[in-house]
Amino acid sequence: MLSRIVRAAAAQMGPTQRADSRAHTLARMIALLDQAAAQGAQLVVFPELAFTTFFPRWILEGEALDSYFERAMPNPDVQPLFDRARALGVGFYVGYAELTADGRRFNASILVDGEGQIISKYRKVHLPGSVEPRPGAKYQQLEKRYFEYGDLGFPAVRTGAAWGRAIMGMMICNDRRWPESWRVLGLQGVELICIGYNSAAYDPNGGNAEDAALRTFHSTLVAQANAYMNATWAIAVAKAGDEDGSGLIGASCIVDPNGQIVAQATSLADEVIVADIDLDLCRQGKDKMFNFAAHRRPEQYRVITERAGAIEPAQ
Numbered sequence: 001m002l003s004r005i006v007r008a009a010a011a012q013m014g015p016t017q018r019a020d021s022r023a024h025t026l027a028r029m030i031a032l033l034d035q036a037a038a039q040g041a042q043l044v045v046f047p048e049l050a051f052t053t054f055f056p057r058w059i060l061e062g063e064a065l066d067s068y069f070e071r072a073m074p075n076p077d078v079q080p081l082f083d084r085a086r087a088l089g090v091g092f093y094v095g096y097a098e099l100t101a102d103g104r105r106f107n108a109s110i111l112v113d114g115e116g117q118i119i120s121k122y123r124k125v126h127l128p129g130s131v132e133p134r135p136g137a138k139y140q141q142l143e144k145r146y147f148e149y150g151d152l153g154f155p156a157v158r159t160g161a162a163w164g165r166a167i168m169g170m171m172i173c174n175d176r177r178w179p180e181s182w183r184v185l186g187l188q189g190v191e192l193i194c195i196g197y198n199s200a201a202y203d204p205n206g207g208n209a210e211d212a213a214l215r216t217f218h219s220t221l222v223a224q225a226n227a228y229m230n231a232t233w234a235i236a237v238a239k240a241g242d243e244d245g246s247g248l249i250g251a252s253c254i255v256d257p258n259g260q261i262v263a264q265a266t267s268l269a270d271e272v273i274v275a276d277i278d279l280d281l282c283r284q285g286k287d288k289m290f291n292f293a294a295h296r297r298p299e300q301y302r303v304i305t306e307r308a309g310a311i312e313p314a315q
Helices: 022-038 062-066 079-088 173-177 179-186 212-229 279-287
Strands: 005-012 043-045 091-099 105-112 118-123 167-172 192-197 233-238 241-243 246-248 253-255 261-264 271-278
Touching: 005 022, 005 233, 005 253, 022 043, 022 079, 022 271, 043 192, 079 091, 091 192, 105 167, 105 192, 118 167, 167 173, 167 179, 173 179, 173 192, 173 212, 179 212, 192 212, 212 233, 212 253, 212 261, 233 279, 253 271, 261 271, 271 279
Parallel strands: 005 043, 043 091, 167 192, 192 233
Antiparallel strands: 005 271, 091 105, 105 118, 233 253, 241 246, 253 261
8 A cells, every 4th residue: 555654854954145155055955965864754845045045135137146046957056966865765845046048037946756857846926025126225125126927837746656646736935925825736636835935034025013033923824824724734944044144034844734833943054854744634624624626616716816906895
């Protein structure tokens, strides 16, 4: 009988400074991969933009910008991670900045199986921030300047026997705050969602309304609530700590289909947490409370796809 238990690891990364070499960062990632594999992990989830610092906080042009992008995946700079993972028989999710052959730029992620094959790609849909820098702001968030909106939707993929034929999906950072991301995957029967993030430990839109504690609470809240409402496992993984003076929250977590945290990081540094993912735990929610075929009424939800902004009732 096919085992539907997959041992998975969240490979949280501490800060990656602008001055850090790519080789140094890759060596950290391989060390995390080794730690996870030593604990029996079959799947390792890395953060958003894992190979670099979070560069959208700066104004960049030309080669200074292009140096943060991957023109192919894998490529010589990242091949050692693929080689080590394949040697260990461990698959992974990783986020990176993608530059296509025709010059398009995306905040992307891939899912790689234990044989080193890319089995799915995702491009971030919900880009935060602005195109132009905010005057006088201490911190900038310029993803809309450097990336196009993702054009692949939210694809779910059926994996192989090594991962219990799990139905898996991906998100990146801000996507996890939007219930539509989860529901589109939920409507494909998703059982495990991998999410990498680099989330500010301050209000990224300016002001003092949010701090690290509140941002961390929100990050954990959305993973728990949406995992429950879609009866899926979720692995949400941070790049954390102080990157060149800009704080990033941690709190990487593995959440079960009941919305319960089964493992969570305790630091803002490189840290591996591991859990056994019993995919069959999704059945309770999918067959009962969140039996979509029995209970959803999509004809009442049309406003969700017909409207972006809110329109208030008349006075």
